[in-house]
Amino acid sequence: MAETLDKRNFIFADSTVTPVGTMYCIGKNYALHAAEMGDDKPRAEPLVFLKPPAAYLPHGSVLTLPFDQGDVHHEVEMVVVIGRDAENVSAESAARFIAGYAVGIDITLRDVQREAKNNGWPWARAKAFAGSAPISQIVPAYALDGGRGDFDLELFVNGYLRQSGNTRDMTHSVNELIAWLSGIFTLRRGDCIFTGTPHGVGSISPGDKLEARLGSVAHLAIEVEATAP
Numbered sequence: 001m002a003e004t005l006d007k008r009n010f011i012f013a014d015s016t017v018t019p020v021g022t023m024y025c026i027g028k029n030y031a032l033h034a035a036e037m038g039d040d041k042p043r044a045e046p047l048v049f050l051k052p053p054a055a056y057l058p059h060g061s062v063l064t065l066p067f068d069q070g071d072v073h074h075e076v077e078m079v080v081v082i083g084r085d086a087e088n089v090s091a092e093s094a095a096r097f098i099a100g101y102a103v104g105i106d107i108t109l110r111d112v113q114r115e116a117k118n119n120g121w122p123w124a125r126a127k128a129f130a131g132s133a134p135i136s137q138i139v140p141a142y143a144l145d146g147g148r149g150d151f152d153l154e155l156f157v158n159g160y161l162r163q164s165g166n167t168r169d170m171t172h173s174v175n176e177l178i179a180w181l182s183g184i185f186t187l188r189r190g191d192c193i194f195t196g197t198p199h200g201v202g203s204i205s206p207g208d209k210l211e212a213r214l215g216s217v218a219h220l221a222i223e224v225e226a227t228a229p
């Protein structure tokens with residue numbers, strides 16, 4: 001039952017628990033996705049928006065969505081969880097601040113986002129609502145030593161592959177993102193970074209079963225339902 005799942009803490013594969021903090025989400029960090037969103041310009045600086053802790057939804061949850069507000073899109077992303085406070089750290093030292101890796105889905109109300117873009121409004125209503133950030137169990141960084149780096153990212157809807165990419169194609173690397181974010185916001189233990197989605201984003205419907213994978217190390221499954229009319 002979804003109600004019994006812990007919606008306040010990241011659960012690590014070694015049973016460590018960390019309260020969920022601020023989520024920093026990077027937009028257009030894969031060139032092919034930027035292009036499918038109509039943006040072909042190379043991006044010198046990352047594009048960032050935030051989700052609050054209540055956006056978190058754990059593996060195995062049912063995600064209740066407002067399908068009366070237009071298209072709802074999936075964006076599969078590698079998620080990096082911060083393990084130590086990081087203020088003005090360099091890219092060279094950034095790896096020391098990573099607690100673990102996961103796979104997440106940046107759930108997006110695409111029509112609401114389009115309206116916001118057209119009007120110059122913030123994206124919060126389109127991107128940061130409750131449940132908009134399903135995230136898998138966290139793989140501790142130490143468990144990946146030597147193997148961290150490039151991961152295949154996949155998203156299946158009802159068993160059909162809808163998104164497939166590899167984290168090596170990110171415009172800004174994890175270490176660069178940590179350095180950049182830590183210089184602006186200061187990262188805290190329990191914060192996480194959604195590192196951007198590869199191409200292939202598309203709409204989901206009530207009743208869909210979503211499954212996301214980060215290589216062979218992280219797996220996320222959720223079910224989608226519509227809010228009661």
Ligand code: ZN
Pocket residue numbers: 025026027075077106194196197
């Ligand atoms: Zn995204």
